[in-house]
Amino acid sequence: MNGADGSRAVTPDSVLVFPLNVRIRNYRGKILLGGYEHAFELSESATFMCRQIDGTRTVRDIGQVVAAEFDVDPQTATQDATELFTQLVVADVVTVKE
Amino acid sequence: MIDFSNVATELRDRELLPDSAESIFLSGSIVRGWGNKTSDLDVAIVSNDHWKSSIDEYEHVPLEPNTLPAEQTFVDGRRWDLEYWTAGQVAQILAKVSAEEFADEQGSWRSLSFHEIALLERLPYAVAADDGAWLHRTQTWLDSSAHRSVLAARSLRNADGCTEDAAGQLAAGDLDSAVLSAQLALQHAVDGLTASLGQVGSLWPKWRARRMRLVRTDVLSYEEFWALTTLRDYTPQEAPAWVERVLGVCRRISMAVTL
Numbered sequence: 362m363n364g365a366d367g368s369r370a371v372t373p374d375s376v377l378v379f380p381l382n383v384r385i386r387n388y389r390g391k392i393l394l395g396g397y398e399h400a401f402e403l404s405e406s407a408t409f410m411c412r413q414i415d416g417t418r419t420v421r422d423i424g425q426v427v428a429a430e431f432d433v434d435p436q437t438a439t440q441d442a443t444e445l446f447t448q449l450v451v452a453d454v455v456t457v458k459e
Numbered sequence: 460m461i462d463f464s465n466v467a468t469e470l471r472d473r474e475l476l477p478d479s480a481e482s483i484f485l486s487g488s489i490v491r492g493w494g495n496k497t498s499d500l501d502v503a504i505v506s507n508d509h510w511k512s513s514i515d516e517y518e519h520v521p522l523e524p525n526t527l528p529a530e531q532t533f534v535d536g537r538r539w540d541l542e543y544w545t546a547g548q549v550a551q552i553l554a555k556v557s558a559e560e561f562a563d564e565q566g567s568w569r570s571l572s573f574h575e576i577a578l579l580e581r582l583p584y585a586v587a588a589d590d591g592a593w594l595h596r597t598q599t600w601l602d603s604s605a606h607r608s609v610l611a612a613r614s615l616r617n618a619d620g621c622t623e624d625a626a627g628q629l630a631a632g633d634l635d636s637a638v639l640s641a642q643l644a645l646q647h648a649v650d651g652l653t654a655s656l657g658q659v660g661s662l663w664p665k666w667r668a669r670r671m672r673l674v675r676t677d678v679l680s681y682e683e684f685w686a687l688t689t690l691r692d693y694t695p696q697e698a699p700a701w702v703e704r705v706l707g708v709c710r711r712i713s714m715a716v717t718l
Contacts, residue, residue, distance in 0.1 A: 380624035
């Protein structure tokens with residue numbers, strides 16, 4: 362399923378990967394993601410979510426891990442993860458696995 | 460075995476020691492215990508006055524003064540490579556790797572030249588051939604600076620460039636070039652990793668395996684590093700997967716290296 366801008370839409374069942382050419386920096390624990398056009402400085406929780414991207418876990422799986430780590434409701438965590446990853450996919454610093 | 464206590468005397472006897480010398484220190488593979496019969500000894504002399512090279516050998520440095528004089532001599536059949544820094548030049552280099560400069564998006568650390576980086580990569584392992592006071596002060600200052608972060612960030616930046624090349628070449632179907640670019644990306648990333656863990660030396664790739672053995676990190680085991688470096692699992696049929704795997708290791712390193 363493709364979004365309006367041509368990017369694949371992120372759903373709880375999506376599996377994510379980083380594009381081959383994404384630039385990553387860790388400044389004292391805070392992650393910066395840089396794509397061809399866009400760059401993001403991630404918050405602590407967003408950094409944690411992005412660290413879970415491994416090409417096999419779904420967004421829902423990541424939501425479960427986030428829920429356990431931050432002691433929040435899994436459904437809310439999955440929704441937050443979906444929103445974050447949607448932004449990152451649109452900016453081409455994360456990709457939905459085919 | 461070289462007797463380091465005789466270095467000053469050997470230099471003085473050859474009229475290669477400035478009157479205003481503040482420090483004499485040794486570096487390189489011999490000092491690190493990795494040298495062999497044909498290894499040179501790297502000697503740096505820091506003084507208040509700018510040295511005039513007897514062999515008219517000067518390297519350009521983006522400092523004031525803007526040249527780095529050099530000499531060569533042989534002692535007991537071994538070549539000594541001598542560099543003559545002024546104390547002012549060294550102070551200018553150290554200022555470029557301060558925590559404040561590293562935090563600045565336009566910081567001068569971004570444009571360090573070859574010889575500046577070489578000095579920064581030699582100093583942590585240097586051994587004094589004098590009373591050691593200047594070297595001790597300088598090494599202590601480096602420990603509290605952004606020295607490691609600067610060198611690690613520089614290597615990761617080089618890795619990014621090669622990663623971008625590999626990704627582009629892979630997309631274009633130029634697999635052999637992509638493999639070479641991925642290899643280069645990995646080596647730069649490994650230099651960034653080892654630098655962040657205190658083993659700097661990106662200008663000397665021949666000692667990368669030695670540095671990797673010393674750091675012992677979960678981010679990348681020595682065995683995995685060596686398997687990738689020696690293309691152990693590479694097959695031409697699976698070149699794209701191999702390139703993706705190597706670039707994945709580079710990402711893992713970039714994510715783990717704390718600047």
